[in-house]
Amino acid sequence: MTQPDTPSPKSARQKWMAVLARASAQELADGLAALPALPEAEMLRAPETGLVMVRGRAGGDGDAFNLGEMTVTRCAMRLGAHIGHAYIAGRDHAKARLAALLDAALQDTARHDAVMQTIVEPLATAQQEARAVEARKAAATRVDFFTMATMR
């Protein structure tokens, strides 16, 4: 029940972007506040909300089809020499801005480790734990057929 839900292997950047996308604006803001202040960042693309058409596959593994849209907010920020991008589900502009800023900071080798340790790793652990709880609740509803035990 805890299979990875995206293809692996993933680059480090893909992994941290996924963690940031799943966090709340509050969690990102709290994490940022715990870090040494970042220098002034330049807004390259102000947060903008739009739609992404979500696709499925016929029969689960056949031709792609358009399932329906979802709201997505994107943002791009420049921090020094690095450009951070965010595409996140939903319409939270503050969260998109924070995620883009952190993506830029994470690309900066001077800041990378601190941001990983203070923000990304704890969030990844919390997200993993939330999934593990869900998986354990699902496991509690797995049916044990009495006849199965004797058939095995």
Added chain:
Amino acid sequence: MYVAVKGGEKAISAAHAWLDETRRGDTALPELTVAQIEQQMSLAVDRVMAEGSCHDRFLAALAIKQAKGDLIEAAFLLRAYRTTLPRFGASLPLETNRMRLRRRISATYKDLPGGQVLGPTFDYTHRLLDFALAAEGREASAAPEAPTDAPDVPRVTEILVREGLMQREALGEAEPGDLTREPLSFPAPRPLRLQNLARGDEGFLLALGYSTQRGYGNAHPFVGEIRVGHIGVEIAPAELGFAINIGDIGITECQMVNQFKGSRTEPAQFTRGYGLVFGHGERRAMSMALVDRGLRSRELGEEADAPAQQEEFVLYHSDNIEATGFVEHLKLPHYVDFQSELENLRTIRRAAEAELREAAE
């Protein structure tokens, strides 16, 4: 005679003020918050997202509040809202074998890898009204947890495919057609049909699916598998050049297994009907799968004379926003149309009376 009319602004404004008041209900009671609707009316939210064809839990909950719980009106509001937003692109197709499962059941194999996982279900409840829920302030019981060994959960359809008993799905690289961009044309390829059904009215899909079981379409379906859970959505923005995960959405998938007698080129085997919907919507996913299979009749060389097999009939009438628009527009002033009908009828009457008089003379 055509008479231009204006007016009614005051009446309309008063009507909307009264609507606002009735939406709020008794002010002695606390007002519902959007977050409460999102959390505690979650299946209504799922239905509005599916029929509104836009995944955003907050917006769907807001639409339900605004629509006073009228879910078709709420889906209409969501569809209207989506037209105000730009389209950034399309996601990579969801690989549903990777979804995080809350529920996974099969009615075809009792003892299958990954097992039968019931998840949070109404199944096996006694459908007796629970008056304990009427007493507020009661703590919900905590769901028990059990150790999980992260088992492999293969698709039931894959098991049948490997045995050579089921067709593998066609897998092309073609860009799927999009109903929101081009109008339907017939015959509609399966990806377009699935898009139409995924946003179709649940009641309509349910009734049509039911009809195929009752003999209008000769279906003998089995639930190969139902999966309910969450999945990360991935997009590959051009400026990044690689795929990124933008967050999770809830989905429900149904694989319906149906018999197929075979044709001149194909041996007898099982075929599938497929349902995939936003949120937790098993009835909806199952109905979609039944109708999908019905609509495949022609391509499988079967007779296609039942309502659920009639592509134009099904796809043109599945959308409850279009349907409600056309049905409810009858409420709007038709004074001039009706005046001409009246004139018409009076002319016919006069002619008939004149004929009668002539015959009598």
